[in-house]
Amino acid sequence: MQEALLALTKYWTDRGCMMVQPFNTEVGAGTLNPATVLRVLGPEPWRVAYVEPSVRPDDARYGQNPNRLQTHTQFQVILKPDPGNPQELYLGSLKALGIDVEANDVRFVEDNWASPALGAWGLGWEVWLNGLEITQFTYFQQAGGMTLDPVSVEITYGVERIMMALQGVDHFKDIAYAPGISYGEAFGQAEYEMSRYYLDDADVATNRRLFEDYAAEAERQLEQRLPVPAHYFVLKCSHTFNVLDSRGAVSTTERAKAFGRMRGLARRVAKLWAERREELGHPLGLAELPAATALPSTLPTTDEPATLLFEIGTEELPAAEVTKTAEAVRQSITTRLGGTRLEHGEVRAHATPRRVVITVDAVAPREADAEKTVKGPRASAAFDADGNPTKAAQGFARGQGIDPSELQKIDVNGVEHVGVIKTEIGRTAVEVLSEQLAQVVGELRADKNMRWNDPKLSFTRPVRWLVALLGDVEIPVAVSSLASGRETRVHRTAAAPTVRVPGADGYLDFLAQHGIVADPVARREQIVAAAAELAASVDGVVEGEDALLEEITNLVEQPNALLGSFEESYLELPSEILTTVMRKHQRYLPVRAADGSLRPKFVAVANGDCDPDVVRAGNEAVLRARYEDAAFFWRADLEVSPQDMKAGLDKLAFEERLGSMADRAKRIAGIALALGAELSTEDGETLARAAELAKFDLASQMVVELTSLAGVMAREYALRAGETPAVATALFEMELPRTAGGTLPSTVPGAVLSLADRLDLLVGLFGVGANPTGSSDPFGLRRAALGAIGVLRGIPALNGVKLGAALELAAEQFRAQGVDIPEQALTDAREFVLRRFELHLIDAGNPHQFVGAVLPLADSPAAADRSLAELTRRAGDASFGELVAALQRVRRIVPADTAPSLNTEHLKEPAERAVLDALDDARDALPAEAPLSVFVDVAEVLTAPINTFFDDVMVMAEDPDVRAARLGLLASISDFAGRQLDWQALGTELTPTR
Amino acid sequence: MQEALLALTKYWTDRGCMMVQPFNTEVGAGTLNPATVLRVLGPEPWRVAYVEPSVRPDDARYGQNPNRLQTHTQFQVILKPDPGNPQELYLGSLKALGIDVEANDVRFVEDNWASPALGAWGLGWEVWLNGLEITQFTYFQQAGGMTLDPVSVEITYGVERIMMALQGVDHFKDIAYAPGISYGEAFGQAEYEMSRYYLDDADVATNRRLFEDYAAEAERQLEQRLPVPAHYFVLKCSHTFNVLDSRGAVSTTERAKAFGRMRGLARRVAKLWAERREELGHPLGLAELPAATALPSTLPTTDEPATLLFEIGTEELPAAEVTKTAEAVRQSITTRLGGTRLEHGEVRAHATPRRVVITVDAVAPREADAEKTVKGPRASAAFDADGNPTKAAQGFARGQGIDPSELQKIDVNGVEHVGVIKTEIGRTAVEVLSEQLAQVVGELRADKNMRWNDPKLSFTRPVRWLVALLGDVEIPVAVSSLASGRETRVHRTAAAPTVRVPGADGYLDFLAQHGIVADPVARREQIVAAAAELAASVDGVVEGEDALLEEITNLVEQPNALLGSFEESYLELPSEILTTVMRKHQRYLPVRAADGSLRPKFVAVANGDCDPDVVRAGNEAVLRARYEDAAFFWRADLEVSPQDMKAGLDKLAFEERLGSMADRAKRIAGIALALGAELSTEDGETLARAAELAKFDLASQMVVELTSLAGVMAREYALRAGETPAVATALFEMELPRTAGGTLPSTVPGAVLSLADRLDLLVGLFGVGANPTGSSDPFGLRRAALGAIGVLRGIPALNGVKLGAALELAAEQFRAQGVDIPEQALTDAREFVLRRFELHLIDAGNPHQFVGAVLPLADSPAAADRSLAELTRRAGDASFGELVAALQRVRRIVPADTAPSLNTEHLKEPAERAVLDALDDARDALPAEAPLSVFVDVAEVLTAPINTFFDDVMVMAEDPDVRAARLGLLASISDFAGRQLDWQALGTELTPTR
Secondary structure, eight states: OHHHHHHHHHHHHHTTOEEOOOOSSOOSSGGGSHHHHTTTSSSOOEEEEEEEEEEOGGGOOTTOSTTOOSEEEEEEEEEESOOSOHHHHHHHHHHHTTOOTTTSOEEEEEOOEEEGGGTEEEEEEEEEETTEEEEEEEEEEEETTEEEEEEEEEEEEEHHHHHHHHHTOSSGGGSEEETTEEHHHHHHHHHHHHHHIIIIISOHHHHHHHHHHHHHHHHHHHHTTOHHHHHHHHHHHHHHHHHHHHTTOOOHHHHHHHHHHHHHHHHHHHHHHHHHHHHTTOTTOOOOOOOOOOOOSSOOOOSSOEEEEEEEEESOOOHHHHHHHHHHHHHHHHHHHHTSOOOOOOEEEEEETTEEEEEEEEEOSBOOOEEEEEEEEEHHHHBOTTSOBOHHHHHHHHHHTSOGGGOEEEEETTEEEEEEEEEEOOOBHHHHHHHHHHHHHHTOOOSSOBOOSSSSOOBSSOEEEEEEEETTEEOOOEETTEEOBSEEEOOTTSSSSEEEOOOSTTHHHHHHHTTOOOOHHHHHHHHHHHHHHHHHTTTOBOOSOHHHHHHHHTTOSSEEEEEEEOOGGGGGSOHHHHHHIIIIIIOOEEEEOTTSOEEEEEEEEEESSOOHHHHHHHHHHHHHHHHHHHHHHHHHHHTSOHHHHHHGGGGSEEEGGGEEHHHHHHHHHHHHHHHTTTOOHHHHHHHHHHHHHTTGGGGSHHHHHOGGGTTHHHHHHHHHTTOOHHHHHHHHHTTOOOSTTOOOOSSHHHHHHHHHHHHHHHHHHHHTTOOOBTTBOTTOHHHHHHHHHHHHHHOGGGTTOOHHHHHHHHHHHHHHTTOOOOHHHHHHHHHHHHHHHHHHHHHTTOOHHHHHHHGGGTTSHHHHHHHHHHHHHTTTOHHHHHHHHHHHHHHHHSOTTOOOOOOGGGOOSHHHHHHHHHHHHHHHHOOTTOOHHHHHHHHGGGHHHHHHHHHHOOSSOSSHHHHHHHHHHHHHHHHHHHTTOOGGGGTTSSSOOO | OHHHHHHHHHHHHHTTOEEOOOOSSOOSSGGGSHHHHTTTSSSOOEEEEEEEEEEOGGGOOTTOSTTOOSEEEEEEEEEESOOSOHHHHHHHHHHHTTOOTTTSOEEEEEOOEEEGGGTEEEEEEEEEETTEEEEEEEEEEEETTEEEEEEEEEEEEEHHHHHHHHHTOSSGGGSEEETTEEHHHHHHHHHHHHHHIIIIISOHHHHHHHHHHHHHHHHHHHHTTOHHHHHHHHHHHHHHHHHHHHTTOOOHHHHHHHHHHHHHHHHHHHHHHHHHHHHTTOTTOOOOOOOOOOOOSSOOOOSSOEEEEEEEEESOOOHHHHHHHHHHHHHHHHHHHHTSOOOOOOEEEEEETTEEEEEEEEEOSBOOOEEEEEEEEEHHHHBOTTSOBOHHHHHHHHHHTSOGGGOEEEEETTEEEEEEEEEEOOOBHHHHHHHHHHHHHHTOOOSSOBOOSSSSOOBSSOEEEEEEEETTEEOOOEETTEEOBSEEEOOTTSSSSEEEOOOSTTHHHHHHHTTOOOOHHHHHHHHHHHHHHHHHTTTOBOOSOHHHHHHHHTTOSSEEEEEEEOOGGGGGSOHHHHHHIIIIIIOOEEEEOTTSOEEEEEEEEEESSOOHHHHHHHHHHHHHHHHHHHHHHHHHHHTSOHHHHHHGGGGSEEEGGGEEHHHHHHHHHHHHHHHTTTSOHHHHHHHHHHHHHTTGGGGSHHHHHOGGGTTHHHHHHHHHTTOOHHHHHHHHHTTOOOSTTOOOOOSHHHHHHHHHHHHHHHHHHHHTTOOOBTTBOTTOHHHHHHHHHHHHHHOGGGTTOOHHHHHHHHHHHHHHTTOOOOHHHHHHHHHHHHHHHHHHHHHTTOOHHHHHHHGGGTTSHHHHHHHHHHHHHTTTOHHHHHHHHHHHHHHHHSOTTOOOOOOGGGOOSHHHHHHHHHHHHHHHHOOTTOOHHHHHHHHGGGHHHHHHHHHHOOSSOSSHHHHHHHHHHHHHHHHHHHTTOOGGGGTTSSSOOO
């Protein structure tokens, strides 16, 4: 291992990095070394490389876990500014480590890094070596709450992992550290003893005192304007906090307080450091970014319609952005070309993680010419009495570059003006495209955007090259520091990673010759086919993995599917664990037998050519390590009863102002018991027990590690602890639905808990003002709202639950815990849920008028559903249409504040009597709580009398009493019908056209 | 600089060292990293190399001092066990750093390392590169209070210093750290800010609390038997203590307490670590040391007398041991050969730092044969009545391997025995020498001894080779793992560092051909001559540097004197500073002008051939840096008034139980004022002021750095602060005499202070039982005793001071400070001083009888001196001899407890009367306090009457009254004379032979 550290040091120092030493106080990561976290601030250049033994008390395992250490070795590199080719430099470092990057599958998989405690974030990747995460690669965007300019590239190697992979060992202790000495021999005792300290023996009172002392000392040094010692003490705070945490001594409140304090200090340190560097005149100078490129003074031209090829070359895009970006670019180009007079054929987009390829058929060589009329002064003001041009006309003519004699008379909305009709000569295609394509690149945006070494551009990952060809003519495109060309980049491991593109036509085939499948549809088909074939070879199938397939498709440029195996013994673990690990961590496709059971196999999809045996072995080793971890958690968790485990919820933070996860579980139980007050004895007992254990598995090691297994593990652990299957199921189902439209609970106790869970979330976060804003929804309130709606609609036993009342129940639980929930928050929460419901119904294809009409009922979503169904059923029904029209007519004429009344004294006209009688009949015929279908059947008797009434009677009679009586009658009808629907919202959708 | 760190790492890892990281909590030195201080314990092998940024708050200088940093970079290597050639390996590492070890002067200069706080020590060297200390090289003997077995070699490079030398820069900030980035640019801000923290801004209360918390946590981890986390907290304690210290917040008591606590913890950590490693079964295995060598089964022989050459090859001996070792080996061989029957000529010894060369002329080829009589049973018991041998005789014969018939009769003290006379055949010279020389090596010892990789040997530095030749025949000598041969080692930088020795004759010439001057006398002459010549070339001389010349002679094998220069501007500093730096730090010979003033020149003596320009430039740079430091201190000190500086004595430890240096200064002042109560007004005023400032310069930066300048700096600073020259002189003189026999104070105030200083030291340390034992005299009490005697004898104004009374004065000062001084301690202290006086007088050549005779007067050493002088003067004087004999005769017969009495009633005999009258006359004639000369003149009247009395009178008369009267008379004489001398002690030295 030490050779590896030396090789990396040599590699990076040869590339201009300064070598520094690990920091001499405990740090959790190399990032915290001032050589990173302070030096990335400000405008000075900085290149540094160092080893950093990173101390993570929470990862202490007494040296027993093969992959976890309380101190692991990071190798950290900072390149400031981004050198423009950091990925290529990084791959070079892997070669320096002796890794054959051609034989192995090295990939950059989206991983964004954020440390709220440091006020820091960046975008980048985890680098995979045959599925093993060996490096964190980040474009550092912010630190200490300050936006970084220039941006730094941070490369953090996980050295033990790399060594385990390179040396093919299964336990860190077996790494050959130095000739003749293993990692375990060198560091095993310290690993054990420091684990003991962190997990068992650190004195809590002492460490609490240390935390306070360190924080106070940091404060003092900040006051003295000394960021360096202040930073030391912030780090000491942080380490001490981690010690307390690993000792299980940090309550939720303490955690929040401590984080707040550390964050505040870290920000002040950063700010002060930046100020001090400025005061010192930036001793290292100012970093320089690439200069802007310029277009050539003359542009080439074309003669014939030709294909446009425009490729935007990027570093690996997040899988989810690949398709979106392709579509956005396609639309942008389509729109922009639409704004020109350049004729063209179809616009097509294809994309891989590293490129968006746009082709446009038959782009004309130039725009058509166009006439353009320029309006001058009114004719009457353009010539004086003698017919000579006035000063105004002369001025206009001069402005247009013509002689006044050339002014023409033109008609502008019937008024005669002078003016000029000019012919606008169409620009060449190259000129148009050069301008438009540049703007397309400049306007690229994704959900999360970042900056790199370009002075102006911003996108989800760096844009590194552009290819723009019209036929075989290069279109010069200049965007900030980027200039287009005809060189594209293929696999980084290719003999020639950069190749010249002959022309726009047949570009996808050209790429294919270089092993790149640019068409996502083709890539996906290749993957599906290969996976099926591989699975079939072991009597298995790959099924139901659409989302994963979508992701995998956008993780590679050239799919290379491999079949891997794992030890059958792991099949003893619950299959959800196995598949979660495969999907979530590794993006492997699980292979199942015909009966749906898991086979000890998986399909991994590598990128491009590589040595299949090497890559397979690597992927298998990663999975084995992951499963070993999972098995470790599984066994450890099984030794703790659900009750005991639940006690651990005290230590899990939920939201600072809303207490711990234990508080939340208690509230959920309270809500559930209130909602389920009238359940059957059996369901009631199940609910009571499940409510008692609610969320206990969140404190299990497995769920702490794999949060998506919440509920799954509750079920498994509950069953094994002797709980009834019904209780186990309820605990599982309380986490359902997991996604919008996901499976709903199937049992009543499960449904009640699920609803209670979501109500608690909604009320709590609205209660503290943590409403979702824009695209930010960190607590998943949108999903919670839809989940609540889903349960209310989908579980018959809960159809009767009213949303408003249920939210109020939840609020009571908070209030019982001393958390104030303002009424307005409840109103907002209810409105939020209803809005989600509305959108959901519209997204489901319901006419928005129908949705609007049933919305007043949505406090009981099931009722709204029923009415909506009825509306849909009656949509073509003419008599229903007549009824709607009549009721809308009534509603239109009645002022909103009119009280219903039936003043028979003043309603003497036959038309009035007819309406009165029909209303009486309908009222009598309508059962209480009748659904819309019954109402419509009953209410149809009103249609004719209403229409006759409006034909025969003038509502706004001069006699105020008569007028009042008539309005009262109509208001009574409106009131009677209004309980069913918002009839006005239906608009003319159902109204017969007359 | 980073290339250097990488080069060292590569060099040592290529040689089997494991690379570890710097420790992740602050350490003061690489030694404290557990990779050293714990791993050197126990029997496991360990080879490690690492960088260690070493934090020394006390060295913080805001980055302003060119050579001092609060964090400097060590490169640390541990080789366990000693590989046998660590110096050669080390020189290889210098080559790896690009240092031309042939052109440069690389030397190993004695430097022994001890850390009482760690319970650790070792012997070794500082390695000099052209006079610059670049490395600490230590054979680690003990750590954590545990004796190390095997011994580790510790090599600690001071990287900044090496880089400054290699890059030729004068300030650490100017070191090129990495391409394009200087040390100052990389670390300047941290250096400034951490200096601010350590010197100004660290919160004292917080750090005190941290110290306690860390210590308690260390305790707890020890109780849990976790040495690793315990060690962490000991280190944190230590760093925190250093922070408090640099903030000036540690009182003497606190310091002692803190050190005691840390020492105790460190020892427990070490012990526990060793135990734990044993419990773990010594995971790294057991280190192996070289096996013992064996002698060949047959030894060669010689035919003719031949020269013996025996060379003991060592690593660089301490200069002070070179001559002593040569003499000890010469004596040992002489004695041993004397114990054999091997004829030989003169035994000669020569020595250099790396070898002791013994030659013995004309060693006979074998011992002479010898006859040996073996005594058997008495003849009477050897034969029975029949004349047959008894069983006893048979048994004896059998035991001697002869037939009973061969028994001879022998006379043993007149008794006839049987026996056998055997001829003992002389052994060959080779056999004798092989045995004896081995024992010489096995018994080598010095003042301080150490162990290395040899399983049995012990000496001041490792013995690495032996050459033993008799003529040209090899004498096999086997001592533990060493075997002799005929290969010697010459300069390590020679083309062939190992050469074959042709024969014993002419060996010194042979060595000379290889550039080694083995004869110290010749080396010294070469140095003196070369220095004189070089000095003369700049009109200078080198004078009065005997001790330094002696040392230099034993620092080189081949002197190579060079003349160097320094900037004249430094001559503005007091010359003592300049010469102290030259001598003490650099072993340079100062060059003076004819008037004794310093010239800006020096003579440095390199070892062996080298590039004189390179070596001169290096030595000049070192001196410049040292002078720059000194100038820095000088300027800084001058900004502080003596009074203010004196306040700093509070912070300086003296002896734990005796308070701080401030307490000591206060006591000295008290003693001095008491002693000087009757001085002249002028002297009294001078004394009062000087006593007030006593020792103030110990708190100056200069004296903290160069302790031997104590007194010198007091004088300089006092003068510049406007004190009178008399006060300045007194402050200077209170530190005199600096050595046994050194210059005494010349002024009365100076002498009083000097005496007070020494009295305080003696009384204090005897008071707390810290009496010198064996060769251990850490506080220099022997020197103090001689100093006190010197002042009492040499300064007339103090001649009247009585030692006992003066010690009592000192004790009173302690008691006033609450320190109990037992009466026995005072008695012991007085006895100790008198014993030193006695030895001193004897060493000065006085007959021990004279010395013994005056000893009773020595409470006033000047009086004893006078009497001694009188004795010496009268030595040949017959009448004095008669008086002595008479007085001794009187003293002999009078029992010790006889009271003087003159009972005239019973003293009627003429002889009695004559004595009585003579005594009366003498008493009348003797003035009070008369010196011995007067006494003798007066007392001579007694000689004849006493002799007559003894001739005529029987003292022991039968009448008890008469007897008592006679004894009383004699007792009166004895009493009268006994106040002058211990006459008995004179023995027969002066008594006429009769």
